[in-house]
Amino acid sequence: MMDRTPRVRRRVAAAACAVALVLPLTTACDALTPGSAAAVPGPRSVPSSTAVPDEKITLRLQFADAPVMVDALIAAFEKEHPSIKVEPQYKTFSDYVQNLKLTMTSDSAPDIAQYAVGMSDLAADGQILDLAPYREAYGWDKAIPPVSLDQLTAGRTSEATGGRALFGVPAGLSMTGIYYNKKLAARAGIDSPPRTLAEFEEQLAAAKKANMTPLGVGALDSGGIHLWAALLNQTMPTDDYWDWINGAKGATIKKPAATNASETVIEWGRKGYYNKSANGTAQVDSTAQFTKGDSVFLINGNWAAGQLATAMGDNVGFFPMPGERASDRTVASGFSVSYAISSRTEHPEAAGVFLDFLTSPEAGQIISDNGFLPPNPKAVTKPKGVLADIAEGHRRAVADHGITTFPDFAAPGMLDRLRSGIQKLIADRVGPADYLGSLQDEWEEHHAQ
The missing domain is CATH 3.40.190.10 (Periplasmic binding protein-like II)
Known part of the structure; x- marks a missing residue:
């Protein structure tokens, strides 16, 4: 999910055409x-x-x-x-x-x-x-x-x-991850990317204390999904996640890890870490706002890197969402x-x-x-600047077998459930249990067919 500005047939027919599978078209x-x-x-x-x-x-x-x-x-x-x-x-x-x-x-x-x-x-x-x-x-x-x-x-x-x-x-x-404005980060006393999720939360708090918007989110379309998925990637075992995405029998998203990720989205909203109009802002607009210095951090994917590098030069960096421990493997949606x-x-x-x-x-x-x-x-030519940051993050994720696909791939109708559900998490209008139950209902409706 990139930048989104946003049979069965008759047996007779099947038998008569079976040879077509091995013949030229x-x-x-x-x-x-x-x-x-x-x-x-x-x-x-x-x-x-x-x-x-x-x-x-x-x-x-x-x-x-x-x-x-x-x-x-x-x-x-x-x-x-x-x-x-x-x-x-x-x-x-x-x-x-x-x-x-x-x-x-x-x-x-x-x-x-x-x-x-x-x-x-x-x-x-x-x-x-x-x-x-x-x-x-x-x-x-x-x-x-x-x-x-x-x-x-x-x-x-x-x-x-x-x-x-x-x-x-x-x-x-x-791959998705976090962009950061280096000059604004320095004003908040942040001098390097976080090594753990707890360190990242401390940096968000520091940005808030410095009277800046900590995290830009374009939740009107897909930015909120990238935020929730990035947190989910750090808590849910990738095997469990892939089982759910691939429709494995008995798989479920209603797990403690997904509850924790959803609670974090709610908590960050309560603390005022998001841009005030996150739910009414498209991902492409949150990116444009970030280039103007509207937030210290931005959740987005590498598809925005060209635009950010052109607009911000060496003032922008990138890191994958960090894990709970510094030694955790790099896991990111991509x-x-x-x-x-x-x-x-x-x-x-x-x-x-x-x-x-x-x-x-x-x-x-x-x-x-x-x-x-x-x-x-x-x-290709070795990338520089923020493109080099992204290439290094992707290299680590690939080496760690940590590239997971986007959560909407779990079912054709999942995109709408994710988008509206995460908007409600950001606005503190739904609890994790109801949100995850909605996702699982969509999953079961599709995979039960």
Whole structure:
């Protein structure tokens, strides 16, 4: 969750088309023909060919994050592959997620779409293609960290290769954390990032005592979710968290760790640590306010780093939310701006060429320049300033196996429950038990199906 300004089919049909799973896309029966309005009965794979098509092709790319980065990637790709035109279709995040299933099952589905919550269900229904054959043909395992690919398997085995399935390719990795204004921090007597969560709370208190707003939060859309998740990451075992995200039988968010994280959100609000209009402020606006010196700290993700570095230069730093002990591993929410290929595309090979370009050094530099972490950091110029802080934090989190996905991935309808629930926590209008119960109700409604 980045910057967000915000089947079952008839047995006869399934049997008649079963061979399509092992044949090239163009030889599939009518019900599996790319672009067909008929539904697809199960997971399908791309062909293994990496040949660049000779004819002129237009690919439609629908996405919800990082439009400036996407435009730059498209321009560089089209320069290298002039026969393939990529038409961007930007949607706000809330609209994109709410309409994702309808979009990907319609006759006008885009050729390529940003991977988002709900894609696992679409993968199971065969609405997006298993990219495992491309992963092997292009060698993506060598260019992309395993943790980033593992988040895109939808928990499935590839019918084409027998190994892990793959339903997306990253075009920039992300993590959330805390930005800080160095000059304002110094005025509050803060001279270094905190080593523990308790130290961070002491710094928030120091900022408040110095008559400054301690923490900027854009809770109108997703900033509040990042705050709660950052606290949850420091208290809840990652295995328990992943079980809940992945819908493991018996998993629950109603645990003491989640209660503690929720109580902390409430307590910080009672102490006046947030900007007064946090619930009415969008994440992008909280970032703009931070550049003007409206708060000492800001909760956000690395997608804001380019904007902050440009506006604040060396006056901005970054650190992952610290753990309860200085020796705790680094754990942070993160995912990637990743892209999937629609089963309805008529140009899977051209779409594969575009996805492979995203793993190239040229694309990696564009990704890095826009504040995201390239899949292969060794292929780009060493970052400086706040970008270097983020790269180091991400390196530690990856080494500690501490990158967790965003909590809205637990169920397609979870985003609204999280957003409204955390706003109520910030405003001290709901208790942890009722808030967590609401999340679990949404989880059970989805995973009981």
